[in-house]
Amino acid sequence: MSNDTVDNAPVYDRKMLEALVCPHTQGTLRYDAERQELVSPGAKLAYPIRNGIPVMLVDEARRLEE
C-alpha cells in the first residue's frame, strides 16, 4: 500500500491497521509485526492476525501478563 513500509512486510494493510481500535476499550493498538498481533495495552490483550485478517474478538485474543 504505502511506499514507506518495508518490502518484506506481511500481506497486511497498514492503512487498515490505523483504522482499527480495541473492541474492548476502543483504545489504539500497536502492531507487532513479528508475532502478527495487534496489541491493546489498555485491555492487556493481543489480537491475532491470521492470513492477513485481523481477528478482533476478545475471546480469540491472547492475554498479556501484568
Place this chain on the structure above:
Amino acid sequence: MAENEQTTHFGFQTVAEDQKAGMVHGVFTSVASKYDIMNDVMSAGIHRIWKEAMMDWLAPRPGQRLLDVAGGTGDVSFRFLERAPGADAVVCDLTESMLVEGRKRADAGKLADHLDWVVGDAMALPFESGSFDVYTISFGIRNVTRVQDALKEAFRVLRPGGRLMVLEFSQLPNPAMQKAYDLYSFNVIPQMGKMITGDRDSYQYLVESIRQFPDQETFAAMIRKAGFENVKYRNLSLGIAALHSGWKI
C-alpha cells in the same frame, strides 16, 4: 440454565446469552463454502434482487466509506464498490471462514485495493467512533445476540450525516400469506439445506431465526431507540424481507 441468567433466542430455542455467538458461529462455519450458492437456491435468486434494491435506496457515491457488518463473503460490499468505484469498504464478520471465502473472490479483481476484511463482533466493533459514511448489515442482525447493542454500535461508528441500512427477513403483513410462507420455509428450506450443504440443522436454525425476528414496525422502533432519525422501511417481496434505513443526524 440458571433462572437469573440472561437469555436470548437461537431459532426457537432459548439459550444463555453467552452461548449464542458460539452457536451462530457453528452454523456459519458449517455452511461457509456453500453459503452463496445456498442463498441462491433458497430464495430462487431473489436475494440478489433484494440486494440490488438495497443499493438503489443507498445510492453509493465515490469517496464513501462503507462498513459492511456480518458481511460474510462480501456480497454487499462488492455491489457497493461496483456502483461507486473509488469508494472503500470494510467487511466485518464474526466468522473467519466466511471472510476467507470472500477474499478469494476479491483477490482476483481490482476491487482488492478498496476492500478490507476484519473479524469482529457487531456488538463491540473494532473501529473508531464517527469513522464511516454508511453502515450496512444484510441478513445478519437477527443472528446478533443483543440486537439493540448492535444498533448502538452502528450509531457510534457512523459519522454525523451517516446512514444505516438493514436488509433482513421480516414478517408478511397478510396472515394467510404468512401461513403459506411458514409452510414453505419450515418444510422445504431445511431439506434443501441438507441436500446442498449436508447440514439440515443449520438451515432449521435459519428459518426459526427468521420467524423469531421482530416485525417491521417493532424493528423500526428499535432503530429509533438507538438514536437514528428519519427511520423508514420498505417491504420487499410482500414483506418476506424488509429494508430499514436510518440517519445519524
